Amino acid sequence: MNFDFSDEQLALKDEARKFLAAKCPPDRVRKLMDEDSPGFDPELWAQVAEQGWLGAAIPEEHGGLGLGYLELCCIAEELGRAVAPVPFASTVYFFAEALLRAGTAEQKAKYLPQVVTGEIIGTIASAEQAGPVSAANINAEVSGGKLNGVKMPVTDGVVAHHAVVLAKEGGKPTLYIVDLNGPGVSREAVNTIDRSREAARVEFKDAPVERLGEVGDGLALFEAINDRAAVLISFEQVGGADMCLEMAKNYALDRFAFGRQIGGYQAIKHRLADMYAKNVLARGNAYYGAWALNSDAPELPIAAAGARISASDAYWFAARENVQVHGGMGFTWEVDCHLHYRRSRQLGLVAGSARSWKHRLVTMLERRNAA
Amino acid sequence: MDFNDTPEEAEYRAKVRAWLEENAPRGVKGASLGDEDESQMDACKAWQAKKAAAGYAQIRWPKEWGGGGGTTIQSVIFAQEESRMGVQLGGPFAIGLGMCIPTVMATADDETKKRFVGPAVRGETIWCQLFSEPAGGSDVAAIRTRAIKDESSVDENGDFDWVINGQKIWTSGAHYADYGIVLVRTDPDAVKHKGLTMFWIDMKSPGIECKNIHQMSGARGFNEVFFTDVRVKDSQRLGALNDGWNVSIITLMNERASVGGGGGARGGGALKALQVAQKIRDENGDPLSNNTTVREKIAEHYVRAEGLRFTGMRSLTALSQGKTPGPEQSVSKLVQASAMQDLADFMVDLQDQAGIIRDPAHAVENADFQEMFLGTPGGRIAGGTDEILRNIIAERVLGLPGEIRVDKNIPFKDLPTGR
Numbered sequence: 001m002n003f004d005f006s007d008e009q010l011a012l013k014d015e016a017r018k019f020l021a022a023k024c025p026p027d028r029v030r031k032l033m034d035e036d037s038p039g040f041d042p043e044l045w046a047q048v049a050e051q052g053w054l055g056a057a058i059p060e061e062h063g064g065l066g067l068g069y070l071e072l073c074c075i076a077e078e079l080g081r082a083v084a085p086v087p088f089a090s091t092v093y094f095f096a097e098a099l100l101r102a103g104t105a106e107q108k109a110k111y112l113p114q115v116v117t118g119e120i121i122g123t124i125a126s127a128e129q130a131g132p133v134s135a136a137n138i139n140a141e142v143s144g145g146k147l148n149g150v151k152m153p154v155t156d157g158v159v160a161h162h163a164v165v166l167a168k169e170g171g172k173p174t175l176y177i178v179d180l181n182g183p184g185v186s187r188e189a190v191n192t193i194d195r196s197r198e199a200a201r202v203e204f205k206d207a208p209v210e211r212l213g214e215v216g217d218g219l220a221l222f223e224a225i226n227d228r229a230a231v232l233i234s235f236e237q238v239g240g241a242d243m244c245l246e247m248a249k250n251y252a253l254d255r256f257a258f259g260r261q262i263g264g265y266q267a268i269k270h271r272l273a274d275m276y277a278k279n280v281l282a283r284g285n286a287y288y289g290a291w292a293l294n295s296d297a298p299e300l301p302i303a304a305a306g307a308r309i310s311a312s313d314a315y316w317f318a319a320r321e322n323v324q325v326h327g328g329m330g331f332t333w334e335v336d337c338h339l340h341y342r343r344s345r346q347l348g349l350v351a352g353s354a355r356s357w358k359h360r361l362v363t364m365l366e367r368r369n370a371a
Numbered sequence: 372m373d374f375n376d377t378p379e380e381a382e383y384r385a386k387v388r389a390w391l392e393e394n395a396p397r398g399v400k401g402a403s404l405g406d407e408d409e410s411q412m413d414a415c416k417a418w419q420a421k422k423a424a425a426g427y428a429q430i431r432w433p434k435e436w437g438g439g440g441g442t443t444i445q446s447v448i449f450a451q452e453e454s455r456m457g458v459q460l461g462g463p464f465a466i467g468l469g470m471c472i473p474t475v476m477a478t479a480d481d482e483t484k485k486r487f488v489g490p491a492v493r494g495e496t497i498w499c500q501l502f503s504e505p506a507g508g509s510d511v512a513a514i515r516t517r518a519i520k521d522e523s524s525v526d527e528n529g530d531f532d533w534v535i536n537g538q539k540i541w542t543s544g545a546h547y548a549d550y551g552i553v554l555v556r557t558d559p560d561a562v563k564h565k566g567l568t569m570f571w572i573d574m575k576s577p578g579i580e581c582k583n584i585h586q587m588s589g590a591r592g593f594n595e596v597f598f599t600d601v602r603v604k605d606s607q608r609l610g611a612l613n614d615g616w617n618v619s620i621i622t623l624m625n626e627r628a629s630v631g632g633g634g635g636a637r638g639g640g641a642l643k644a645l646q647v648a649q650k651i652r653d654e655n656g657d658p659l660s661n662n663t664t665v666r667e668k669i670a671e672h673y674v675r676a677e678g679l680r681f682t683g684m685r686s687l688t689a690l691s692q693g694k695t696p697g698p699e700q701s702v703s704k705l706v707q708a709s710a711m712q713d714l715a716d717f718m719v720d721l722q723d724q725a726g727i728i729r730d731p732a733h734a735v736e737n738a739d740f741q742e743m744f745l746g747t748p749g750g751r752i753a754g755g756t757d758e759i760l761r762n763i764i765a766e767r768v769l770g771l772p773g774e775i776r777v778d779k780n781i782p783f784k785d786l787p788t789g790r
Contacts, residue, residue, distance in 0.1 A: 001380075001444075001691045002373050003684040070372055249769050264757070264772035269765035276764055277702040281678030284699075288681050291372045309674045358670035359663070364639070365645055365673065366660070 003287060005070060013074035016053070020082035023047055026336040029196050032085050033339075038158045039189075039198025041085045048084075049118025054092055058100070060113035073235045073286075078238025080347070081243045083339045085196040087121050087156035089350070090237065093229035095122025098164040101228075102175060102221050104215035111162065111177075123160040125151035125178075125202060126222060132356040133166065135219060140167035146206040147178060155350055157200025158189045164225075165209070166218050173218030176209035183207065194346035196339060227304035230351045231289035234304075234311035238279065238286050239346050241311070244318035244340050245275045248325040255327075268325060275318045282307075282314035304370075305361035312348040312357075319344035335353040374684070377691065383445055387427070396419060401459040406591065412547065418460040419494025428492050429468055436476070436484075437492035444690045466543055467491050467498030471552045474622045476570060478609040487550070487571070499548035499574065501539040501596060502619060506788065509759045511785075512563050512616055516598060518555040518570075519569075531569070532613075533557070535578075535601040541753070545594040548574045552622065553603075554615050564692060566783055567615035570607045577601070585729045586643040588745040639676025640714050644670045644721075645669050647736060659721055668717055675710050679703055697769040705760040708750040715743035 024044055032041055048054065057072040058064025065071075072092070073089045073133070079088055096115050099108055114120040126133045128140065140149025147167055154163060157180070165176045180187065184207030187200045194360055213221050249272060252263030262268050289307030292300040319340040323330035348354060376384055399414045423437055430446035432438020440443070453461075472491050476484055490496045507513035516537025535555055545551065551572050558566030572579075578601035583591040610618035623778035648660035648669065659665050679725040681702065686696035718740040719726035728734040729741040751757050765771040777788050 001684060001688045002375065002377075003681070003688045004692075005372065017500075173715050245769075249771065252771060260775075261772050263765075264775070266762070266774075269771050270758070270761040272769055272771065273705075273761035273764040275746060276768060280682055280699045280702045282707065284678045284685060285674060287372070287685065288677070291374075294372065305670075306674050306677050309670060310678050313671075313674075336462030355663075355667065358667045361670045361673065362645065362660070362666040365642060366649070367667075369642060369646060 003291070005074060009070050009074050012071055013078060016051075016075050016078035017081070019047075019051065020078050022081045026083070026086050026339060029083050029085050029339055030336070033195040039192075039195060040087065040156070044084065045086045045118055048086055048088065048353055049116075052116075054088070054096075055112075055116030057092075058096060058116055058226065060128070062108055063116040066076075069232075070290055072232060073290045073293075076232045076235035077239035079185055080239030083196055083240065083343050087159060087197075088122065089229065089233060090123035090156040090160065091115060091121050093161065094124035094225060095120075095160075095164055097228050098124065098175065098212060098221070098225050099177075101224055102217075107177070107210070120162060121143050121156065121160045123154055123155040123156045124166075124225070125157065125163045126166045127151065127153065130187045130250045132352060133222065135168075135173055137240075138166060138168055138173060139271075140165065140204065142167045142169040142174065142176060142209055145208060146184070147176060147204040147209045148206060150201065150203050152201040153190055153192065154187075154202045155197060155199045155346075157187055157202050160197045162321060164201070164212060165204075166222050167209075168218075168310070169215050172216035173222075174215045175212040175218045175221050177212050178204065178207055178209050183301070192346070194342035196343060197346055220326045221302075226351055227301050228293055230304040230308040230357075231286070231300075233347055233351050234286040234289055234307035235313060237311035237315040237344070238282050240340050240343060240347070241275075241282060241315040241318040244315070244322040244337075244344075245272065245279060247336065248272055248275065248318075248322045252324050260324075271321055271325065272309035275314075275321055277319050278310075278314040282311040285310035302361065302364050305357050305364065308351065308357045309354055309361065312344075312354050315340075315344040316348055378692065380444060380448060384448050384452065387449050389450055390425060390427070390456075391456050394425070395453070395456045395458050396460070397457075399460065401462055407463075407547070410547060412463065415460040415463050416494040418458070419464055419492075423493040428494070432492070437489045442690075442693075444687070447690065463497050463544060463547065464491070464494055466500050467496070467548075467550075468774055470500050470622045471498035471550070471571075474552055474569070474609060474618060477621045478569070478618055478748060479571070483571070486644065496549040497544060497547055499545045499551040500622065501542055501545070501551045501553040501572075502622075503539065503541045505538060505540050511619070512567065514554055514556050514567055516553075516555045517559070518557050518568065518603070521602075524602075530604055530606045532602045532604060535598045535603060537598050539596040539598070540584070540593070542581075542594045542596050543592060544597045545574065546583060550574055552609065554619055556783065557615075558613050560782050561613060562780060563778050563783050563786065564616040566613055567619070568612055569609040569615040569618040570603045571609060572601070572607065574605050576603070586749060588742065588749070590746070637677070637680070638673040639679075639710065640718075641669050641673035641676060643736070643739075644672060644714065644718055647740075648721060651670075651735075665721065672710065672714055672717075675706065679706060679710075698764075700739060700758070701764050701768060705764070708747070708757065711743060711750060712747035715740050715747050719744050724736050 052065050053075050055064030056067050056075055057069050060066040099111055102236060111120060129137060160180055163178050163180055165178050184205045187202040190199055192199045252268050253261055255262045275350050285306040289303045291361055292303035323337045323341055326335060326337050329335045396418060400411060419428055427449055430439035430441040430449055431443055434440040472488055475487055502511055504514055506515055518533040518535045521532040521534050543661035551574050552569060553565055553572050554569050556566050557568040578596040578599040582595045584593045584595060585591055645660060648665050649658045651659045652660060653659050682699050686700045689696040722735050729738045731737040732743055766773050
């Protein structure tokens with residue numbers, strides 16, 4: 001039994017934690033959220049690229065470090081803990097993974113080396129309206145190599161250079177790469193609940209596209225990419241959830257009421273114990289996801305669903321109860337609780353809601369029960 | 372990261388598997404507490420003896436004490452393989468070998484150890500643990516059972532009798548146990564934790580009376596044990612006089628050191644729940660498993676059970692690498708107990724009016740969920756209540772302050788008592 005990260009991987013995680021503590025302290029994130037066009041820290045992005053993190057799991061032939069997904073999970077956990085305001089997930093978990101899964105050799109060579117250096121910020125544009133991404137909910141249409149339609153919200157869609165877009169061609173869901181600075185693309189920022197990550201409404205009017213994968217494979221590819229992203233995001237969630245627990249614990253030790261530390265009251269102690277329990281379950285599920293992702297196991301879709309559901313639940317619970325433990329200070333702008341409150345919901349939705357993942361998980365279990 | 376054995380573990384597993392194939396009894400039903408008959412106890416004892424002879428009982432213990440001289444991970448591997456074969460015959464020995472005998476080994480003289488350890492390992496003797504009392508549940512140290520020295524009994528070696536009066540409760544297996552370890556109050560003038568002493572005791576001693584407890588589920592696995600002028604020798608003392616609380620910590624630490632097989636079935640009861648939901652029709656004649664709320668519940672159960680299973684695997688990994696597992700396992704019982712109760716309640720609700728039926732001939736799934744409904748409240752109490760477990764996590768894992776103890780500096784005899 002070797003169900004843990006290696007000493008080298010844990011050392012990488014430790015380094016990432018120190019790096020982000022120095023370069024991405026919470027007051028920096030909060031300051032960024034104050035600005036008129038929030039959601040992206042270009043300086044931090046350049047530093048993250050310099051660390052080589054963008055290419056951690058990208059093969060060396062495309063300029064990456066070629067380490068593997070376990071290393072990427074370690075980095076993800078620390079980015080989540082720090083509530084890093086960078087388009088890492090959009091670029092690495094979605095855009096690069098889409099290329100690695102579905103791109104031709106030519107497409108990989110064209111984009112991946114610049115993803116590794118941070119020159120290309122990528123994202124994925126799938127949703128168009130309220131409700132899950134599904135064939136019925138896609139109206140964007142490609143015909144004659146031109147895309148028409150509206151995608152919203154596109155996370156990191158204001159700063160991204162390229163997007164993988166899910167659209168239909170002759171009624172068949174298909175993926176495309178679109179140059180967001182190219183002709184026929186207009187975009188505007190939309191305000192979101194998490195001002196540390198921006199999002200856009202992107203409108204395509206006869207925008208030229210480059211097909212990614214086969215016509216008609218779009219939804220299956222999207223799901224495969226989403227599974228991979230869900231595992232990586234679950235590590236961001238686990239990192240964030242642990243940070244919330246740490247914040248709540250420290251506050252409960254520092255804050256006195258009725259003559260003693262509030263952390264001595266069972267109402268607080270038991271709440272924190274419940275946070276710990278959920279965090280432990282989420283970490284176990286996330287580890288299984290990491291194993292499935294790294295070994296490209298057939299269990300990946302079920303493992304991803306488990307990681308996603310468990311980590312979304314843990315982070316949301318930890319973030320919301322962290323606010324509660326902080327009392328009146330918890331819902332002020334100056335205290336950091338809201339960074340996690342916002343991010344926990346953003347991460348809990350960006351790769352699909354808990355509701356839709358639970359439905360998907362049971363569908364897979366039904367298939368397994370029938371087999 | 373993988374789930375594979377190391378080469379040494381794989382070799383050991385193959386050896387164990389071959390031995391089990393050859394030796395394990397097939398189709399023998401284990402003894403379920405309070406409901407066991409003599410032939411089941413005999414089967415348990417026979418299997419324990421066979422394991423001991425082959426070095427597979429108490430694998431982690433030194434060979435000189437009848438153990439296997441092996442490692443913790445080896446004992447886990449054996450337990451996994453044993454359970455894979457469907458052999459569940461260790462129940463009657465779990466408390467003795469898991470808690471009582473380690474306490475004896477840590478505190479008794481060589482003669483006593485020689486007398487008790489071997490036979491217990493071979494399943495010849497069964498032990499029980501007599502700590503809890505009617506007035507000392509979560510507050511285990513609030514023990515009122517008194518031991519008073521009989522000054523007239525001092526013999527030429529200086530040994531003498533203690534006379535015990537009082538009552539113990541929740542004692543698993545007391546009715547078939549040969550021996551027990553008992554925690555009694557020897558100094559009521561001292562503060563609560565300071566006036567306790569531990570003894571080993573012969574359960575056949577005159578004055579001991581066992582009465583089983585009828586649980587709400589109908590099970591009778593626990594006992595009340597009454598002590599009326601029961602005599603133990605001072606030479607039966609385990610540890611120093613009035614140091615029983617520290618001795619009991621040895622016992623309870625051993626309880627905690629027993630790590631599970633990283634186990635449980637995939638998804639806990641969720642896959643079964645899904646199968647049941649597929650068979651029950653809703654208002655429109657569609658399977659209940661199509662209902663969104665039902666699906667979400669099942670998904671949540673699955674994910675929670677899997678989270679526990681993977682947490683067990685993390686602990687096993689630490690053992691496999693020769694490290695001490697982290698505190699993550701402390702959530703296991705807390706999460707599991709409520710999860711089972713929630714699942715039972717959810718599954719009974721799915722059955723609508725038929726959910727009340729407990730008659731196996733008429734109930735869904737032979738009334739498994741109705742049994743679970745009646746059995747699970749005890750799970751949230753026994754072996755540490757939800758509340759105590761949360762305190763333990765908050766204090767020992769997270770480092771939050773301990774509870775305020777108003778009984779700290781007061782002689783035990785002056786403490787207020789309620790029911």
